[in-house]
């Protein structure tokens with residue numbers, strides 16, 4: 010089977026409240042698939058259903074070839090999970106956390122020791138293996154959780170907000186590990202995030218979720234196409250000569266109140282050389298060029314009329330406060 014996850018019409022209610030309202034999607038083997046949405050959209054609830062921690066209300070979910078309701082143990086053997094909140098034992102060392110997890114999954118002896126060494130080296134924690142987890146930074150803990158989740162070589166790895174509250178440098182490190190897991194082990198990765206850059210940098214495909222529903226799905230490029238074209242802004246010496254710039258690749262143009270000319274093109278980077286050539290031929294002097302490509306934030310805004318972000322990695326304090334409040 011080429012699909013690692015198949016979800017059909019999944020509904021999850023908490024009492025009368027429908028947190029997930031009939032979502033359907035498929036994730037191919039070896040793919041990184043991101044659930045992108047604001048807080049409270051239903052991302053964690055979906056992960057908990059797919060990892061058999063919560064029972065679905067209706068619908069169907071197959072993970073690694075097994076039904077989450079009918080064969081939860083088969084699913085559990087084949088998946089790894091990194092939760093939003095740490096599930097490490099803070100009083101134990103990194104090595105001990107790994108060892109206990111490995112034993113739970115039936116690993117032992119040299120095989121287990123070798124795996125622990127390889128994985129702790131993979132996340133660059135080998136030199137800290139004998140230190141208690143309570144002395145680790147947030148980023149080190151997240152790296153240890155990733156290493157731990159890989160011990161039993163899962164087919165599908167679930168990462169719930171893998172970089173929430175981490176500084177930009179640590180986030181970039183974690184993105185590298187996630188890419189390496191896909192490339193070196195052809196692992197299927199399902200991640201949730203409310204960071205648009207994270208979805209864009211990592212995911213082969215993205216489902217945007219809002220109020221328990223998937224409102225759009227596709228590659229980052231496909232999603233951005235929903236918003237429209239790239240826009241190039243030009244400051245010309247003589248803006249009235251704008252009409253001279255209506256070349257074949259220009260899909261629309263207008264003069265902005267500040268005098269700049271806004272040109273719509275399919276791909277700004279590709280259009281720029283042609284644009285300079287055209288201006289040169291017509292003797293038009295371009296004083297300044299900037300361009301804007303639609304972002305996933307523009308896509309969310311376009312679809313919902315709201316901004317996705319309530320916090321950014323540049324403002325980790327907001328994330329920290331939210332994590333504390335969840336406890």
Ligand SMILES: Nc1ncnc2c1ncn2[C@@H]1O[C@H](COP(=O)(O)OP(=O)(O)OP(=O)(O)O)[C@@H](O)[C@H]1O
Pocket residue numbers: 023026028046047048049050051052053054055170
């Ligand atoms: N145990 C629960 N009982 C009642 N309502 C819940 C419960 N857990 C979550 N909810 C509600 O379900 C909705 C979806 O929550 P969920 O945690 O899945 O969202 P999310 O997209 O993962 O956001 P976050 O990243 O903040 O967790 C929210 O409105 C939340 O308040």
